[in-house]
Amino acid sequence: MTYGDKEIYIWGETKVWAERATQIAKYLPDNVSVLDVGGGFEHLRKFIKADTYRCIDCYKATKDTIIADLNKEYPELPEKFQYAVCQGVMEYMKSPFDFLMAMHQYARHMILTYRIAKQKNDEQKIKRNFMSFDQVEELLRVTGWEVLTWQYVEEKPGTQTEKLYYCVKK
Numbered sequence: 001m002t003y004g005d006k007e008i009y010i011w012g013e014t015k016v017w018a019e020r021a022t023q024i025a026k027y028l029p030d031n032v033s034v035l036d037v038g039g040g041f042e043h044l045r046k047f048i049k050a051d052t053y054r055c056i057d058c059y060k061a062t063k064d065t066i067i068a069d070l071n072k073e074y075p076e077l078p079e080k081f082q083y084a085v086c087q088g089v090m091e092y093m094k095s096p097f098d099f100l101m102a103m104h105q106y107a108r109h110m111i112l113t114y115r116i117a118k119q120k121n122d123e124q125k126i127k128r129n130f131m132s133f134d135q136v137e138e139l140l141r142v143t144g145w146e147v148l149t150w151q152y153v154e155e156k157p158g159t160q161t162e163k164l165y166y167c168v169k170k
Helices: 015-025 096-103 133-142
Strands: 033-037 052-057 081-086 107-115 145-152 162-169
Touching: 015 107, 015 162, 081 096, 096 133, 107 133, 133 145, 133 162
Parallel strands: 033 052, 033 081, 081 107
Antiparallel strands: 107 162, 145 162
């Protein structure tokens, strides 16, 4: 998507984001406060009934987006949230440890997705980290998040390259 001659959101608005959002929405009760971290076009907002919804992203994909590059800063927000939803964002953090620690300031509950990359591509526009599911789960533990449940997020049946974790602060 472009704004004038400037690219504002390199991932685009794809079917995958909406499908993932429908799965995440199942974990969010009605009438809660939600911070959608890396929420892009705010697909999640369409599938939930939140009292409060805010979106942080490094691109202004919507007029309400709070712009922040989470590899450089974690914005102070005027409110705390019951849920932080982090879908498809931790893969691109230079320090996943710092990212997970920072999520404590925003919410008591966190829903996180993590997709394993099959191979490193040095020509990608955005660089990503390469962790296994075991490493992600250990990182969640050492940063004070307890995994209450998890599920595979499958674009194609049987691929099992992405997990959704429902966590709570320890």
